[in-house]
Amino acid sequence: MGSFFHRRKGLVPYLLLSPGLAWLAIFFIVPLAYLGYQSLKSGIFPTYEFTWEFSNYTEAVSDYHPQLVRSFVYAGIATVACLVLAYPLVYWIAFRAGRWRNLFLLAIVAPFFVTYLIRTLAWLNILADEGPVVGLLQWTHVLGEDERLLATTFAVIAGITYNFLPFMALPIYVSLEQIEPRLLEAAKDLYASPVQAFLRVTLPLSAPGIVAGTLLTFIPAAGDFINAELLGTPKQQMIGNVIQAKFLESLDYPTAASLSFILMAAILVAVLAYARVVGSEKLTG
Amino acid sequence: MVETSTATADVTLESVVKRFDDTVAVDGISLEVPHGAFFALLGPSGCGKTTTLRMIGGFEEPTEGRIMLGDEDVVGLPPYKRDVNTVFQSYALFPHMTIAENVSFGLERRKVARSELKGRVREILELVGLGQFGSRKPRQLSGGQQQRVALARALVNHPRVLLLDEPLGALDLKLRKQMQLELKRIQHEVGITFVHVTHDQEEAMTMADTIAVMNRGRIEQLGPPQDLYEQPGTAFVAGFLGVSNLLPGVIEGPNAVRLDDGTIVSAHVSGRSGAVAVGVRPEKIAIGPAGDPAIGAARGSNVLAGTVSETAYIGVATEVVVETQLGVVHVFAQNIDSGRTIPPPRSSVTLTWSPESTFVVDRDDSAD
Numbered sequence: 001m002g003s004f005f006h007r008r009k010g011l012v013p014y015l016l017l018s019p020g021l022a023w024l025a026i027f028f029i030v031p032l033a034y035l036g037y038q039s040l041k042s043g044i045f046p047t048y049e050f051t052w053e054f055s056n057y058t059e060a061v062s063d064y065h066p067q068l069v070r071s072f073v074y075a076g077i078a079t080v081a082c083l084v085l086a087y088p089l090v091y092w093i094a095f096r097a098g099r100w101r102n103l104f105l106l107a108i109v110a111p112f113f114v115t116y117l118i119r120t121l122a123w124l125n126i127l128a129d130e131g132p133v134v135g136l137l138q139w140t141h142v143l144g145e146d147e148r149l150l151a152t153t154f155a156v157i158a159g160i161t162y163n164f165l166p167f168m169a170l171p172i173y174v175s176l177e178q179i180e181p182r183l184l185e186a187a188k189d190l191y192a193s194p195v196q197a198f199l200r201v202t203l204p205l206s207a208p209g210i211v212a213g214t215l216l217t218f219i220p221a222a223g224d225f226i227n228a229e230l231l232g233t234p235k236q237q238m239i240g241n242v243i244q245a246k247f248l249e250s251l252d253y254p255t256a257a258s259l260s261f262i263l264m265a266a267i268l269v270a271v272l273a274y275a276r277v278v279g280s281e282k283l284t285g
Numbered sequence: 286m287v288e289t290s291t292a293t294a295d296v297t298l299e300s301v302v303k304r305f306d307d308t309v310a311v312d313g314i315s316l317e318v319p320h321g322a323f324f325a326l327l328g329p330s331g332c333g334k335t336t337t338l339r340m341i342g343g344f345e346e347p348t349e350g351r352i353m354l355g356d357e358d359v360v361g362l363p364p365y366k367r368d369v370n371t372v373f374q375s376y377a378l379f380p381h382m383t384i385a386e387n388v389s390f391g392l393e394r395r396k397v398a399r400s401e402l403k404g405r406v407r408e409i410l411e412l413v414g415l416g417q418f419g420s421r422k423p424r425q426l427s428g429g430q431q432q433r434v435a436l437a438r439a440l441v442n443h444p445r446v447l448l449l450d451e452p453l454g455a456l457d458l459k460l461r462k463q464m465q466l467e468l469k470r471i472q473h474e475v476g477i478t479f480v481h482v483t484h485d486q487e488e489a490m491t492m493a494d495t496i497a498v499m500n501r502g503r504i505e506q507l508g509p510p511q512d513l514y515e516q517p518g519t520a521f522v523a524g525f526l527g528v529s530n531l532l533p534g535v536i537e538g539p540n541a542v543r544l545d546d547g548t549i550v551s552a553h554v555s556g557r558s559g560a561v562a563v564g565v566r567p568e569k570i571a572i573g574p575a576g577d578p579a580i581g582a583a584r585g586s587n588v589l590a591g592t593v594s595e596t597a598y599i600g601v602a603t604e605v606v607v608e609t610q611l612g613v614v615h616v617f618a619q620n621i622d623s624g625r626t627i628p629p630p631r632s633s634v635t636l637t638w639s640p641e642s643t644f645v646v647d648r649d650d651s652a653d
Contacts, residue, residue, distance in 0.1 A: 190391035
């Protein structure tokens with residue numbers, strides 16, 4: 001055995017790759033191909049037939065483009081909100097929290113110990129009409145007497161922001177934590193004020209973390225349906241809700257499958273456009 | 286020292302103390318660095334030399350005392366408002382910027398005009414021998430090249446004082462030797478005051494014109510390398526700068542010490558009394574067979590008897606380890622005649638050295 005590997009060193013990388021490749025083939029490529037096959041069928045449940053029905057795509061876009069656009073808008077706003085919330089938070093943890101760092105990091109990840117669904121259900125209570133948040137906002141006249149938070153666009157975006165915050169926070173933390181403190185001292189030594197040192201050194205060096213964090217937040221957020229389902233109304237429906245309903249409720253597999261592909265393609269285009277803007281170097285670190 | 290005029294000094298420290306919680310890192314340091322000096326803070330790790338440098342740079346604030354740059358008291362002033370630049374131990378080059386961008390960082394912050402900036406960056410990169418490397422990234426350069434960039438990045442700003450924190454520590458021996466002379470050349474060329482922190486006595490002696498030897502947060506002795514070596518003021522300095530033989534004795538008169546075996550040696554006792562240690566450098570000692578009339582003939586020489594326990598030929602000299610009643614004495618005998626006259630092991634020898642090469646320090650139990 002040993003001598004076999006010795007003689008055929010070129011094989012080793014492929015042998016190491018093969019379990020992963022097999023996994024990808026069985027659980028990603030094959031289902032994706034099947035999904036593509038489904039998306040080109042026509043007919044009525046349960047007798048769909050494969051007919052190269054490309055009109056499924058055009059119809060899906062014309063019927064559901066509001067939800068598609070809304071998904072991207074919500075995911076975009078939530079991603080920006082995550083960035084604005086997470087950056088100062090992990091900046092503080094990385095540079096100021098000292099020996100409490102790990103405790104605060106644990107606190108960021110702690111919500112993951114609870115299921116996604118339960119976490120989002122908790123927001124039902126937090127944003128409830130009789131809840132303390134609405135009470136406080138009404139008392140301070142930020143909200144009117146009969147205004148509410150639940151079942152609004154705000155609630156859905158807030159839910160997405162909350163649920164994806166750790167995906168933004170952790171990559172940024174990692175990139176900040178790797179910055180050598182001496183570099184900031186060097187910047188100040190070279191006459192940079194704290195603000196200039198941040199803009200010229202800290203921010204550029206944490207850019208890979210920001211890019212990774214925005215992708216990890218934006219991509220799943222664009223396909224999310226739980227937040228819109230639990231915290232919103234049909235007016236806040238996202239593309240994920242449509243796909244879920246088509247698959248599980250109306251059993252309209254061709255439409256659901258073509259919508260899935262449209263979403264995937266749209267995300268891919270968005271990510272590529274983003275990569276062009278920030279430079280592909282930052283995507284790979 | 287404190288009342289001396291500071292008009293010409295680029296850096297003045299007055300009774301500077303730095304405490305971190307319970308530990309005293311710097312314990313009352315006063316010194317002056319005149320303009321154009323190459324000043325070294327030398328000492329073992331934990332002696333407070335780096336903390337002292339960081340206080341001059343503005344990265345630490347003194348607990349007590351004053352720090353002056355020229356006539357300006359800079360205590361409380363952040364680093365970016367001080368007219369000093371630092372060459373950091375690990376270089377701290379900005380990895381996301383090119384070499385030219387690194388070097389122009391300080392000039393840009395100071396709003397130097399674009400046209401002037403380019404010329405100055407090119408000029409300083411030429412000075413450190415990296416004229417062709419402006420568009421590279423730091424990671425594409427070797428350690429020695431990165432070190433030069435760090436130097437250029439600091440020097441290009443023409444600071445009043447350049448601070449160097451163990452700048453050659455990460456380089457291999459050969460490169461370090463080369464950079465020592467290079468740094469000295471550059472300092473002569475730019476005429477900027479250098480304050481250099483190191484734990485390497487040879488490095489300090491090669492480069493600096495004034496050395497402050499630090500130990501436990503205090504300055505043990507301050508002066509030109511030659512003075513520190515020839516006339517160390519304390520057992521610590523004698524031991525830290527090169528090899529020295531310390532022989533226990535008691536002051537006997539204004540110019541005489543009675544060693545613990547009864548031998549009387551002449552030396553400048555400079556006002557000391559009681560128990561002391563008499564020091565002599567290994568290369569100052571002449572060695573010869575016991576009873577050889579040629580040895581010790583020079584009148585007034587200090588003489589000590591012993592037995593050779595070991596010899597080691599090291600090229601430029603032969604190290605002879607001699608057992609005496611006062612302990613082991615190291616002798617570096619010049620190999621003028623290929624080392625053939627070096628007494629062999631177990632032979633009885635006489636050691637002689639002149640009173641001028643003899644120094645007296647307080648007996649220090651903590652020194653070995």
